[in-house]
Amino acid sequence: MIIQRNKCLKAYNTFGISATAKYFCEINSLDDLAEALRLEEYPRKFIISGGSNMLLTCDVDALVLHINLKGITVISEDDNSVIVKVMAGENWHEMVLWTLDHDYGGLENMSLIPGNTGTAPIQNIGAYGVELKDSFVSCEAMHITSQEIKTFSKDACQFGYRDSYFKNAGKGQYVITSVNFKLTKKNHVLNTSYGAIEAALKEQQIDDPTIKDISNAVIAIRRSKLPDPAELGNSGSFFKNPILSKVKFNKFQKSHADAPFYKISEDAYKVPAGWLIEQCGYKGKRFGDAGIHKNQALVLVNHDRATGTEILDLALRIMASVEEKFGIKITPEVNIIK
16 A cells, blocks of 8 residues: 555546645555554545545545445345445446346446446435435445444435435445445336436337346436536536425426426425526536536536636535525535535
8 A cells, every 4th residue: 555645636536626635545455445544644534436426625635545446246146136246446337337238227227427336325326217225235334433344224324315324424434345236137127217218218219128228328318418527527417406395396386387397205396406507597608617518507517727616616606596596495416525
């Protein structure tokens, strides 16, 4: 394990922010992780994985631990399902493609989500009607202080909409080292409820889709709407879609009958934050090198040399505009590092 000084983190965050880590080391094994966490001469530790769900607004005055744990293993299976253990440093999309190559179903709707597997439970990532918790069995995490490994069940993770125990009571206490998923081997449950998927399948004249067909449709949709971080710095969806109570939604709909929405329950309606932002006139706008993507108003982008502070300032400006116009508060999905 080698500790580097003054390491540029531009290649380690998908926004491409040129922040600097005072100290940096690569974590390639559980022993590396335990050893690094025990280093008393570096009292502040900062964990980074795929760097896809954070905005760095300053240099990091700490020992940055880049989680690079690799491996995908089938740990049990029967005729109908399989449980797969995925190490935290595995790229999420590449892992999803691996499951599809083995005809394991459950993750296909979450194809092309940026980032690594270990951070997926923190955010309870999701897309096109499916969330991580739907296939999640458990995860293992190392306690930062004691270096003990603990297994977290689905209930223990306290999953919510883009939320979990690791963002709340457990924040800053654990490093997720692996995740277990239960996936189907046959009789796959296909989720094509989102109109965009149905339209993509219809366009390809696919009436009886496979899990690969759904994945390909999702990939095509995402590529048409979302920029590749390798070409244009971004962190995917910057904001959560707000969830409104029935009373607040009815009031909103009276004034905005054309607004898209998704009914979650009898008293919960999700309104696309991208639509709200677009109605405020931000889609495709640019403020210096910080901007809003031309195809998806939910995505903030770094055109080249924007600082994290400039992108955060733009986010705050958008949030204020949406609240002023609609009386709805939107909040970042991305973790803001200050």
